[in-house]
Amino acid sequence: MKKTVVISALAAALACVGVAGPAWADPVDEQLVIDGETMITRAKAPEGHPFDEVLSGWLFRTVETRALETDSFTNPGMLEVEEGEAIWNKVEGSAGKSCASCHGDAAESMKGIGAHYPKWDAEAKRPINIELQINKCREQNMGAEPYDFDKGGQKQLTAYIKRQALGEPVSIDLSQGDLQSWWEKGKDLYYTRTGQLNLSCASCHEANMGKMIRADHLSQGQINGFPTYRLKNAGLVSVHNRFRGCIRDTRASFPKAFSDELMALEVYVTWRGSGLSVETPAVRQ
């Protein structure tokens, strides 16, 4: 008898959580401190941004998920960052070099770098992100094969490089090369409704930011924490994988990783998170 009462009270409480909505679903008003360093999780939006304030996805996660990110020892993504460090020091390719052979200690040579990608690649005449820069160095400087998307150690090495920018506010220089026109293209894509469900990125991450979509608390869809550690995948997830997942969820076909479409989207979405600290590897549900 007692048990039934407890259970139904619990069910009612849970139902309330679902129905109560906004009050419960507001992004939290809390500070993210990682290993003693305070992160910027709320920043004044750049001019022309649809929001006044740019918010880290961390503010939208549950108390348990948020806690995991606050300490290198509890962050399950840090194991893969360590794998990235091992790759950094590993000799590969015909030139007999490792990343460290040229770049030395990443804590110095890569400090803050990850906060300012994508950059303009003048040779390729298109934007370059960390993953593509790694491939470029592997091919041109090491005589090694480029990594296939999400394979080899791409996510781990990317996360290791981005971790060296922990806390650094995201900013990209759109005046480089043609980056501005890629930004425009990315913006178009952001507002294009796709798939059978006929939704754009903005339908969820702008028009309904802060709302609950079934069990998920909709954030601004920021990428300052990528590659992120997703509890659901029990591993690191790359930006392009996340983009593809969100597009697929609209029941649309999704572009290839590093395609013009996804690079444009990365440029634009990075800009939407201007001012937020790099949180890599962020922990998400």
Place this chain on the structure above:
Amino acid sequence: MRWAKLLATMAVASAFAGASCGISVAADVAPGDVQFTDDGVAVSLTGVAGNPEEGASVFKDRKLGNCLACHANSAMSKELFHGDVGPALDGVADRWDVAQLRAIVTDSKKGLSEDTVMPGFYSLNVGAHLDEKFAGKTILSAQQVEDVVAYLATLKE
């Protein structure tokens, strides 16, 4: 570890792989032929009365209506996690009649407003780059729409 990852990925993938059941039968009004008027969609899409119990299961099924993704519904308080992208549907039948509800569920872009985020459940007016698995298919079949409408008609306060 690898397997755990793979399984997790597969579970996620299959959650969205639920292909449409919206293959229409000859007697159904085709998606492009549904007549919308100021009063909604007056004529049944199938001529067969909707079954509210079926409608309730289509409503909560994540691969079919998945209406709870965006709407709370106190009549389904046993189901975990109700979204709040759209309004709660408690008492929705007091606000809209059957023809209006049919219009909203069939094609919300016509039944509600052009810029609503609610998907059109019996419409081929879809977004760009449609996954070919869903080409020519609607999210729900005509009968499933009728069933959902019959269920919504029971939501009175």
